[in-house]
């Protein structure tokens with residue numbers, strides 16, 4: 001007699017193992033977000049919009065002031081959409097949201113005794129992220145859950161420099177955070193059920209949809225997106241098609257809201273380079289992930305995409 005499971009049961013088992021439903025858990029009231037760039041500012045914003053108290057950290061006050069301006073602009077867009085014909089409700093929503101965000105340059109003081117959750121959103125570099133986590137592990141309350149918003153690096157390697165692997169996971173938001181509905185919740189081998197439940201509940205509380213994934217390169221979205229973007233880059237580098245035609249093709253032919261070259265500019269070409277070079281180290285035999293001369297040249301010239309006013313395309317300075 002065959003001992004194999006019926007297919008339906010097998011799929012049921014797989015679904016259960018990766019179920020990402022929010023269960024009863026310790027709620028997040030106060031969180032610290034480190035890095036006030038594109039992603040950190042967006043994460044602070046959606047958290048504050050949903051009643052969370054946020055401390056947003058960066059290396060200088062000037063960077064924090066820029067983040068504050070970006071958050072203000074984005075919250076006002078959200079308020080207009082949410083409270084269409086009601087200017088008073090719009091301005092109340094915006095001022096209440098903004099009042100829930102504190103700005104700080106002192107990283108070590110940013111994780112006070114009431115900090116439930118830390119989200120790291122700094123530069124995509126393992127050594128720098130590990131330094132930060134190692135430093136924070138010594139000063140943060142033992143109950144604080146640590147997470148990273150990394151696009152492509154190993155969460156397990158980050159957790160390894162702390163003594164809290166059971167209170168460690170990945171929270172991968174998407175850009176623009178105010179608009180994109182998904183967050184990948186990444187579970188490492190040590191992540192406890194309580195931590196995982198708190199993370200999925202927090203994602204639901206900020207009105208996003210969680211999906212769960214193991215700590216595998218690129219998680220779900222970037223495992224599919226990175227090869228796609230890299231293929232677009234190779235098409236361009238071989239001179240097979242222009243940037244405009246590649247973008248138009250994917251928007252009109254595949255229904256994507258942005259083409260791959262536009263999307264690379266939107267994400268930031270520095271982030272693209274960190275990810276591509278990191279994947280080259282991980283997959284050295286795959287020529288798709290070899291360093292890209294085009295990308296390196298643009299990054300060397302400071303042309304990082306939308307955020308600097310020029311990348312593959314030119315933009316109005318923000």
Ligand SMILES: CCCCCCCCCCCCC[C@H](O)CC(=O)SCCNC(=O)CCNC(=O)[C@H](O)C(C)(C)COP(=O)(O)OP(=O)(O)OC[C@H]1O[C@@H](n2cnc3c(N)ncnc32)[C@H](O)[C@@H]1OP(=O)(O)O
Pocket residue numbers: 073074075077078081150151152173174175176178179180222225226229230232233257258260261263264267271272273275276295
């Ligand atoms: C080529 C180089 C290759 C190198 C190889 C290596 C590759 C490595 C790549 C790594 C990538 C890592 C990325 C990361 O880890 C994961 C990601 O985040 S991937 C990016 C995901 N995001 C997308 O795919 C975005 C796709 N684009 C869109 O969805 C839309 O274009 C848009 C951004 C929402 C903009 O929409 P538009 O219609 O064009 O513009 P509008 O201005 O009209 O906006 C529509 C709607 O949204 C509201 N809105 C937009 N932005 C904001 C904001 N910042 N804040 C608040 N609200 C916003 C706007 O008000 C509109 O609302 P409406 O008027 O419709 O009510």
Ligand SMILES: NC(=O)c1ccc[n+]([C@@H]2O[C@H](COP(=O)([O-])OP(=O)(O)OC[C@H]3O[C@@H](n4cnc5c(N)ncnc54)[C@H](O)[C@@H]3O)[C@@H](O)[C@H]2O)c1
Pocket residue numbers: 034035036037038039040057058059063107120121122123124125128132149150151152172173174175266267268271
């Ligand atoms: N850009 C995207 O579309 C996107 C999407 C999802 C995830 N991510 C990931 O999110 C992270 C941040 O990306 P981003 O696009 O917001 O980058 P960004 O360059 O816009 O912002 C990073 C910020 O971190 C700050 N920073 C760097 N080191 C710091 C430190 N030690 N302490 C405090 N602040 C520090 C920088 O000053 C900068 O303001 C990266 O890991 C990236 O891979 C990016």
